[in-house]
Amino acid sequence: QVQLVESxxxxxQPGGSLRLSCAASGSLFxxxxxxxxxxxxxxxxxxxxxxxxxxxxxxxxxxxxxxxFTISRxxxxxxxxLQMNSLxxxxxxxxxxxxxxxxxxxxxxxxxxxxxxxxxx
Numbered sequence: 001q002v003q004l005v006e007s008x009x010x011x012x013q014p015g016g017s018l019r020l021s022c023a024a025s026g027s028l029f030x031x032x033x034x035x036x037x038x039x040x041x042x043x044x045x046x047x048x049x050x051x052x053x054x055x056x057x058x059x060x061x062x063x064x065x066x067x068x069f070t071i072s073r074x075x076x077x078x079x080x081x082l083q084m085n086s087l088x089x090x091x092x093x094x095x096x097x098x099x100x101x102x103x104x105x106x107x108x109x110x111x112x113x114x115x116x117x118x119x120x121x
Contacts, residue, residue: 001109001110002024002025002026002029002099002109002110003024003025003026003110003112004022004023004024004025004096004097004098004099004109004110004111004112005022005023005024005112005113006020006021006022006095006096006097006112006113006114006115007020007021007022007023007115008020008021008115009094009095009114009115009116009117009118010116010117010118011118011120012087012117012118012119013119013120013121014087014088014089014119014120014121015086015087016087016119017083017084017085017086017087018084018087018117019081019082019083019084020036020081020082020084020095020097020115020117021079021080021081022034022036022079022080022081022082022097022112023077023078023079024078024079024080024097024099024109025078026078029075029078030053030054030075031053031054032053032099032100032101033050033051033052033053033099033100033101033102033103034050034051034053034071034073034080034097034098034099034100035047035049035050035051035097035098035099035100035103035107036048036049036050036069036071036080036082036095036096036097037095037096037097037098037107038091038093038094038095038096038117039093039094039096039114040090040092040093040094043093045096046062047062048061048062048064048065048069048082048095049061049062049065049069049070049071049082050071050100050103051071051072051073051080052103057072057073059071060103064090065084065091068084068085068086068087069082069083069084069085070082070083070085071083080097082095082097084117087117087119088119089119089120090119091117091119092117092118092119092120093116093117094114094115094116094117095114095115095116095117096111096112096114096115097112098111
């Protein structure tokens with residue numbers, strides 16, 4: 001079964017940047033779509049960015065992060081990234097990644113521990 005390990009979170013001031021990483025185990029990583037999710041206290045987990053598998057790597061973003069976040073993947077390293085710029089206090093959450101066979105369906109991987117992002121002055 002695939003294992004997912006998120007890293008790169010931390011405390012950052014409003015307007016700052018962070019880059020999150022998600023390392024995935026398994027030899028079929030490049031075939032699967034990947035999503036970055038976040039869960040703020042008292043709120044449901046939401047999908048903020050996704051990238052398709054295979055060649056091309058089409059991306060999609062939630063409106064709340066569009067223009068500020070960029071998802072990318074390095075299939076040779078079995079890693080997906082989330083570059084977060086112009087961070088806002090409302091971006092504060094635990095961020096998770098997960099695997100999709102299809103982005104029209106829920107993720108299929110186990111949830112990792114996530115990485116905490118706190119945006120505060």
